[in-house]
Amino acid sequence: MIENYIPILIVLTIGAIFAIVTVSTSVIFGPQRPNSEKLSTYESGMKPVGTTHERISIKYYLVAMLFIIFDLEVIFVYPWAVEFKRLLGEIGISVFYSMLIFLVVLELGYLYVFKKGGFKWD
Amino acid sequence: MFNNAQEFFNTLPLIIMGGGIVISLLIEIYSDKNKVILPWFTALLFLAVGLHSLFYTNDVSIVMQNMLATGGNVNIFYAIFTLGAAVVTLISIDYIKKYDMYFGEYYLILQTSVLGMMLMAAAKDLFVIFLGLELMSISFYILAGMNRKRAKANEASLKYFLLGSFATGFIVYGIALIYGSAHTTSIDFITTNFAGLTSNLLFVAGVLLFLIGFSFKIAAFPFHMWVPDVYEGSSTTVAALFSTGGKSAAFSAIIASLFALFNGPSGNVFTPYFAVISVLSMFYGSIVAIAQVNIKRMLAYSSISHAGYLIIGLAAGNHDAIAGVMFYLGAYTFMNLGAFGIVSLVEGKNETNLDINSYAGLASKKPFLAALLSILMFSLAGVPPFAGFFGKYYIFIAAIESKLTWLAILGVISSAISAYFYIRIVVLMYFKPATNDFQIETSNSAMLGIITSVIIVILLGIFPGSFLDLITRFI
Numbered sequence: 001m002i003e004n005y006i007p008i009l010i011v012l013t014i015g016a017i018f019a020i021v022t023v024s025t026s027v028i029f030g031p032q033r034p035n036s037e038k039l040s041t042y043e044s045g046m047k048p049v050g051t052t053h054e055r056i057s058i059k060y061y062l063v064a065m066l067f068i069i070f071d072l073e074v075i076f077v078y079p080w081a082v083e084f085k086r087l088l089g090e091i092g093i094s095v096f097y098s099m100l101i102f103l104v105v106l107e108l109g110y111l112y113v114f115k116k117g118g119f120k121w122d
Numbered sequence: 123m124f125n126n127a128q129e130f131f132n133t134l135p136l137i138i139m140g141g142g143i144v145i146s147l148l149i150e151i152y153s154d155k156n157k158v159i160l161p162w163f164t165a166l167l168f169l170a171v172g173l174h175s176l177f178y179t180n181d182v183s184i185v186m187q188n189m190l191a192t193g194g195n196v197n198i199f200y201a202i203f204t205l206g207a208a209v210v211t212l213i214s215i216d217y218i219k220k221y222d223m224y225f226g227e228y229y230l231i232l233q234t235s236v237l238g239m240m241l242m243a244a245a246k247d248l249f250v251i252f253l254g255l256e257l258m259s260i261s262f263y264i265l266a267g268m269n270r271k272r273a274k275a276n277e278a279s280l281k282y283f284l285l286g287s288f289a290t291g292f293i294v295y296g297i298a299l300i301y302g303s304a305h306t307t308s309i310d311f312i313t314t315n316f317a318g319l320t321s322n323l324l325f326v327a328g329v330l331l332f333l334i335g336f337s338f339k340i341a342a343f344p345f346h347m348w349v350p351d352v353y354e355g356s357s358t359t360v361a362a363l364f365s366t367g368g369k370s371a372a373f374s375a376i377i378a379s380l381f382a383l384f385n386g387p388s389g390n391v392f393t394p395y396f397a398v399i400s401v402l403s404m405f406y407g408s409i410v411a412i413a414q415v416n417i418k419r420m421l422a423y424s425s426i427s428h429a430g431y432l433i434i435g436l437a438a439g440n441h442d443a444i445a446g447v448m449f450y451l452g453a454y455t456f457m458n459l460g461a462f463g464i465v466s467l468v469e470g471k472n473e474t475n476l477d478i479n480s481y482a483g484l485a486s487k488k489p490f491l492a493a494l495l496s497i498l499m500f501s502l503a504g505v506p507p508f509a510g511f512f513g514k515y516y517i518f519i520a521a522i523e524s525k526l527t528w529l530a531i532l533g534v535i536s537s538a539i540s541a542y543f544y545i546r547i548v549v550l551m552y553f554k555p556a557t558n559d560f561q562i563e564t565s566n567s568a569m570l571g572i573i574t575s576v577i578i579v580i581l582l583g584i585f586p587g588s589f590l591d592l593i594t595r596f597i
Contacts, residue, residue: 105144108144108147108148109147111151112147112150112151115151115152116151
């Protein structure tokens, strides 16, 4: 039982050694010429100054919510598509129609968002 | 999905409801007259589903790969939910105009919440209960904050959301433990093997967590703190739905999932839990309601104490008690809807006339409305000719059958205490001079809803046997 985990232990050890070696070599051998730009926190190009609770436009939340809905759709459809042929043999054509009903209901939601202007940015 | 046409026909209440939601969505986005069409479409949809379910109660079957039950008590619960929601729709129509908060989505979300309740009542699998519960609860969180210009409504919505999600967490944890000990989520398996499973501590812990989560949803005492704030903050019509539909749905889920608990007079592991929270809820609700000056808060505490009476039925745990609980839920739904309906009518713009004292002298200005409210208050207090009395009567009798006489006695004492604050409204309306000029906007649809509920309350009070026979046939 416990010996099954030995490969994982080896991977962990190699990972730790690799991290230590690379970081320490760059610290020991690399040239060190610090300036204020280099010492400041790296924030993906944003200025790391100011309050953390900045106001963010509500539109981003809307996009994120709509994204989640369609993301979930894919999550449901994917395993169904992979197992479709087997299920078709076992259960019959109702497998196809169940998914069709689900997709129609979901697309109606899409239509609702579209009609209400959920995709308009301005 | 369905093995034959009969099974499809038996599932029709759920299918009509789901199809109705889709059609409402199309009406909302495509019709210019949706302000007129949508409310009436919603009311008719609820009425159609309710009458269909009442008419076909004999079609008992299990459909969708043992996931849903149809017919029998499930259909009676459908009828309670949908007819109650129809009354809510009727009282909403003019209330929404008064507060200038029309959204077509209001009616859509009302429908989805009722679909969630129906799924909870029909469930034959713990996952279906969870699905229905979430569909109902999430719709409720949105409905609570529907009047989004009011700070209090936003507060109510957020509070309900946070506490409700926490309670749902208990239910999920309970389901996980039940699954861990029973190796299945099928309710039939749990019911048949219940005696053996209760020797497993993990299973008992799971059921206890499940019950705690649902105690929150039915607003029983230690889990009640959200109730007054949410009822006060959200619109009156929506609060009416929370206190009736939400409570009935949670009771239907408890009865459906733990039916094994209610098979005999001998009592079981969970009887002490039910007994303790029922006594606490009854007395806490009745006593604290006396101190309230806001009528919506008073009705909220009254809702807590009614949850206590209903839980006596669960503690008694025999078939008569379950029939009593269902009768009481039907009666309570309509008397509470009527009371909230009248509150929503008397309530002026900007939440005036919500103080109890503003009801003084209503009888001299609006005698008909005052008479209706008196009938509802007497029924809530449990005065004989009305439905509320028989609900309590059946539950107390069942408790005595199960050798829980002390619980029945405490229930009667609590009813006597609660009579004080119900009758106080009647006294204020009839025997105090009017200090208020009651600028009540007439609303025919709301009056239709209120009068219907009052008629149902009176009919259930005069002919309690016919409804009780319908219920006991399927237990």
